Amino acid sequence: MQNNDDQADPSSRELLRALGGINAGIPAAGEPLPQEEVAAYLIACNRIIELLALIYADELRDGSLTDGRPIEIEAKRLAAELRSLHVCDIAEIARIHRNYSQRIRDYRKRAFPALPPPSRKEAVDYARGSVRFEGFVLSPEAEEINRRYITGELTLDEFIEASKAAALKA
Incomplete structure (x- = not known):
């Protein structure tokens, strides 16, 4: 008590x-x-x-x-x-x-000053490496979408939508 x-x-x-x-x-x-x-x-x-x-x-x-x-x-x-x-x-x-x-x-x-966000290329390379680590290889269509995102032809939202559409086709 x-x-x-x-x-x-x-x-x-x-x-x-x-x-x-x-x-x-x-x-x-x-x-x-x-x-x-x-x-x-x-x-x-x-x-x-x-x-x-x-x-x-x-x-x-x-x-x-x-x-x-x-x-x-x-x-x-x-x-x-x-x-x-x-x-x-x-x-x-x-x-x-x-x-x-x-x-x-x-x-x-x-x-610990804030680090700059990763470049588009760094982000795509990281994702590509992660996919490869899991044993998969990106399709030529996915690689083309990546290239267009890296060069600035696609916004992030457009990149996500194009990637989803490509994955649904596969």
Whole structure:
């Protein structure tokens, strides 16, 4: 049977943590935690770790990782935040989810700029290779449709319709 410790105020939870040092934020020995709280806690930990990794990757890419720089100070702050995060700190977990998601997206955009879409020829070559891998060979009619698409004679919609029609004939 579960008691009302889940509804304890934050200062009581902090006191329990300070006094008992209950590992991983379990409110009392043997009491289960709600699955949603555990999942949110783990995701928040992963967000901090990912943000740390992106910060260090950004520094290494610049070739200027030095102690005392603002990014190094931020990385140390995040590491401390990770160490002190508690599964029952619902407000803190929500703040991490809210604030760090956008920061992670921003770092990812800088670290991994969007690749240009594949050219028509690359797309057709990939599809042709996939078909051949499955043991099939495109008909001369399908190859002609591919050629017309690659040269720009057909739009994507026209290419799809012509390919469907050719496949139905075969």
